[in-house]
Amino acid sequence: xxxxxxxxxxxxxxxxxxxxxxxxxxxxxxxxxxxxxxxxxxxxxxxxxxxxxxxxxxxxxxxxxxxxxxxxxxxxxxxxxxxxxxxxxxxxxxxxxxxxxxxxxxxxxxxxxxxxxxxxxxxxxxxxxxxxxxxxxxxxxxxxxxxxxxxxxxxxxxxxxxxxxxxxxxxxxxxxxxxxxxxxxxxxxxxxxxxxxxxxxxxxxxxxxxxxxxxxxxxxxxxxxxxxxxxxxxxxxxxxxxxxxxxxxxxxxxxxxxxxxxxxxxxxxxxxxxxxxxxxxxxxxxxxxxxxxxxxxxxxxxxxxxxxxxxxxxxxxxxxxxxxxxxxxxxxxxxxxxxxxxxxxxxxxxxxxxxxxxxxxxxxxxxxxxxxxxxxxxxxxxxxxxxxxxxxxxxxxxxxxxxxxxxxxxxxxxxxxxxxxxxxxxxxxxxxxxxxxxxxxxxxxxxxxxxxxxxxxxxxxxxxxxxxxxxxxxxxxxxxxxxxxxxxxxxxxxxxxxxxxxxxxxxxxxxxxxxxxxxxxxxxxxxxxxxxxxxxxxxxxxxxxxxxxxxxxxxxxxxxxxxxxxxxxxxx
Numbered sequence: 001x002x003x004x005x006x007x008x009x010x011x012x013x014x015x016x017x018x019x020x021x022x023x024x025x026x027x028x029x030x031x032x033x034x035x036x037x038x039x040x041x042x043x044x045x046x047x048x049x050x051x052x053x054x055x056x057x058x059x060x061x062x063x064x065x066x067x068x069x070x071x072x073x074x075x076x077x078x079x080x081x082x083x084x085x086x087x088x089x090x091x092x093x094x095x096x097x098x099x100x101x102x103x104x105x106x107x108x109x110x111x112x113x114x115x116x117x118x119x120x121x122x123x124x125x126x127x128x129x130x131x132x133x134x135x136x137x138x139x140x141x142x143x144x145x146x147x148x149x150x151x152x153x154x155x156x157x158x159x160x161x162x163x164x165x166x167x168x169x170x171x172x173x174x175x176x177x178x179x180x181x182x183x184x185x186x187x188x189x190x191x192x193x194x195x196x197x198x199x200x201x202x203x204x205x206x207x208x209x210x211x212x213x214x215x216x217x218x219x220x221x222x223x224x225x226x227x228x229x230x231x232x233x234x235x236x237x238x239x240x241x242x243x244x245x246x247x248x249x250x251x252x253x254x255x256x257x258x259x260x261x262x263x264x265x266x267x268x269x270x271x272x273x274x275x276x277x278x279x280x281x282x283x284x285x286x287x288x289x290x291x292x293x294x295x296x297x298x299x300x301x302x303x304x305x306x307x308x309x310x311x312x313x314x315x316x317x318x319x320x321x322x323x324x325x326x327x328x329x330x331x332x333x334x335x336x337x338x339x340x341x342x343x344x345x346x347x348x349x350x351x352x353x354x355x356x357x358x359x360x361x362x363x364x365x366x367x368x369x370x371x372x373x374x375x376x377x378x379x380x381x382x383x384x385x386x387x388x389x390x391x392x393x394x395x396x397x398x399x400x401x402x403x404x405x406x407x408x409x410x411x412x413x414x415x416x417x418x419x420x421x422x423x424x425x426x427x428x429x430x431x432x433x434x435x436x437x438x439x440x441x442x443x444x445x446x447x448x449x450x451x452x453x454x455x456x457x458x459x460x461x462x463x464x465x466x467x468x469x470x471x472x473x474x475x476x477x478x479x480x481x482x483x484x485x486x487x488x489x490x491x492x493x494x495x496x497x498x499x500x501x502x503x504x505x506x507x508x509x510x511x512x513x514x515x516x517x518x519x520x521x522x523x524x525x526x527x528x529x530x531x532x533x534x535x536x537x538x539x540x541x542x543x544x545x546x547x548x549x550x551x552x553x554x555x556x557x558x559x560x561x562x563x564x565x566x567x568x569x570x571x572x
Contacts, residue, residue, distance in 0.1 A: 001155055005178050008154075012206045016187040023260045024221070025205055026191045028142060031056040032201075033193050035134040046081050047073035054134075060142055061130040063417060065123050068104055071115045079107060087131050093140075094163060097128050116425060116435070116459075125165040133201070141200040143168055150211040172203040179203075216346040218257045225262040225278050227411050228360075233313040234276040235356035238266055241274070241324050242351065247331065255347035264347065268330035271299065272307060274316075274323060278411070281311035285319060286326035305329070376403055397424075420466075423459055437461050482534050490514060505567040521564060528564055532556055536565055 016022060034056045043049035050073050057066070072080040086099045100123040108119055125143055132140040148168045152159040160167045176199040179185075188202060223231060247253065254267035263277035275282035285306050288298075295309040305326055308315070316323070350356055380386055380403070388396040404422050405414060416422045425436070434440070441456045457465060493503045494514055502510040511528075513520040518527040539545040539555060547566040553559055 001174070004155055005175050008175065008206055008210050009178055009181060009184060011210050013181075013183055013187060015209055016190070019260070020187065020190045021260075022191040022205070025208065027056065027058055028060065028201060028205065029191070029193055029196060029198075031058065031060060032134055032137050032198075033196070039135065041081070041084075047077040050077075050080060050084075057130070061127055062124075064119070065127040066130075067117065068108070068111065068119055068123065071111045071117060071119070072107065075111065075114045076107070084131070087128065088135055093128065093132070093165065096132075097123065097125065100128060116431075129165055137196075137198040137201055139200075141169070141172065141198070141204040143204075147208055147211050151207050154211070169200070172200050172207065175203040175206065176200065218259055219264075219344055219346045219350065221259060222257050222262050222264055222277075224413060226264070226276055227278065227413065230276055230278075230281070230313055231264075232356075232360040233316055234264065234274070234281070235351065235360060237316050237320060237323070238274055238351055239354060239356065240320070241327050244324055245328055245331070249348070249352045252331070253348075254343045255351065257344045257347055266351075268327065268333075271305070271330055273327050273330060280309060281313070281316055283308055283311055283316060283319065283323050284326040284330070285322040286329050287322065289319065289322060291315065291319070380407070400424075423463070425459060434458070479534075479538060482537055486530070486534065493519070505564070505571055509564060509567055511568075519568070526561060526564065528568055529560075532560060533565060533568065537569060540569060 035053050038049065038053040038055075040049055040053075050069075054066075069080060069083070072083065083100065083103050086103060087096060089096065091099065104123055111117070112119060126145070129140055129143040133142050143165050145164060148164055148171075149159050151157075151168070151171060155171065157167075157171065179199060179202070192202075226234075241247070252269055254265075254269065256265045256267060257263075258265065258277075261277055263275050265275040265282075266273050271284070272282055273284045285308065286304075288296075288306055289308075291308060294311060294315070297307045297309070299305045299307065376386065388399060390396055401416060401424075404416060405411070408416075408419065408421055410416070416424075432439075436458050438455060438457055438461045440453050442451050442453055445452045493511055496503045497511065497513070502512050504510045509521060511519045511521060512523045515527075517531070518529050519533075520527055535555060536545075536547060536552065540547075545551065545555075547562055547569065549559070549562055552562040552565070
């Protein structure tokens with residue numbers, strides 16, 4: 001075991017030498033630090049405190065069992081507090097686990113009805129270890145069963161059928177005895193927050209990196225972050241380059257995965273030829289091409305080539321001949337065939353064995369179906385509701401989620417989980433008005449005996465209230481926007497007056513001067529009051545407000561030369 005543990009640490013050191021900030025896993029320490037800063041068992045609003053304390057959980061815990069805690073907090077915050085009292089009590093790990101399961105089993109049916117969610121999982125070792133690690137990182141650490149199993153296989157240990165987490169901690173504790181390594185200490189100081197000393201967490205990270213950060217894992221990690229259509233264009237065009245140029249699998253072609261940038265890159269030697277990440281394409285051309293809005297960088301040696309940033313799939317389609325010719329030139333110049341340390345073997349195999357065709361052919365064949373999406377979106381803007389009809393299993397729910405993501409401006413890979421503007425409801429025979437709109441709820445009186453009956457908004461009423469609140473806030477935003485832009489508007493008019501002596505509104509009317517609170521018209525006593533003008537602009541933006549004598553009088557409470565205001569609004 002000695003040599004195998006030393007090998008784990010050596011591999012980890014090499015990994016940190018390449019990525020000193022440990023960019024993909026440092027969030028574990030950050031999650032603990034955030035929890036310590038926000039956890040307060042005596043917080044007056046316990047559920048709000050709970051949400052903030054656990055906000056940086058990311059994928060450290062399975063969202064399904066953790067969802068039980070979130071549903072408890074939303075519906076019964078005192079029960080959530082009681083459950084966490086068990087978690088952070090004095091019992092040993094497995095006694096706590098048993099008590100937590102019993103507690104949740106007693107409330108799960110009520111929670112299902114309250115939240116209209118089918119909780120199919122229960123509090124497990126991973127969930128409990130997550131909760132305990134955030135509060136007691138010197139005694140516990142994060143856990144995943146597959147990592148434990150792989151570690152046992154690597155060390156030649158027999159994995160246990162029961163009390164796996166206990167065995168996992170024993171193995172990690174053994175690994176911590178090998179931490180007296182100056183280089184390890186120096187490298188980990190680059191990302192572990194000052195004052196943190198959790199050897200179990202470091203051991204867990206060492207094991208995790210060794211067991212999972214393989215070439216395929218890194219590749220998949222990045223691929224999952226890239227919009228599917230973008231990835232499809234990237235791989236098909238890269239495949240076209242290889243086919244059109246009849247390129248063989250040589251090592252001067254390099255396929256790199258950048259975890260920090262979430263990018264996939266195709267190089268010839270060290271020169272990037274084609275790259276994609278969630279925000280942009282990078283591509284090379286052998287000649288200078290004038291592409292509006294794209295930043296470019298020129299390579300002077302060994303040949304004059306240009307690398308373009310901020311590209312889109314359309315750019316890759318349009319400039320494919322230039323990209324292909326540039327790759328051909330680079331191949332001719334770079335004959336080195338030694339392996340590159342930044343090459344990803346799985347990425348290479350994925351391209352040369354055309355695995356991407358299997359993965360993306362469904363996406364490509366469905367691209368023509370995307371044309372239906374704008375029709376649905378346009379219809380929703382007009383009707384505000386839509387019914388998708390079809391037998392079970394025909395993709396109605398999936399399509400509804402895709403439409404929701406488009407309306408919310410999300411990518412296909414983004415999750416709707418926890419999005420406050422999205423709610424999925426499954427109606428069943430017992431689902432009533434009181435469940436969907438508003439109902440009377442009986443609750444124990446927390447300040448004394450008896451039961452308290454209160455009216456409570458349900459999903460539809462909650463959404464309606466949030467929409468109204470948003471509308472009222474947007475009202476304030478309109479005023480703010482007008483005020484923020486009005487000074488710029490005045491400066492533009494002033495600049496024109498200085499050049500041309502007037503700002504023309506029509507053939508008979510012009511602004512000839514700007515005073516402290518008004519525009520002066522035609523060098524006469526006629527004016528346009530700033531405050532009145534702002535109120536009219538606000539009304540025009542909010543609704544289809546017609547500027548007439550009656551409407552302006554009703555709005556402002558006085559008679560004004562409304563035609564002058566109308567002219568300025570039409571010219572603004």
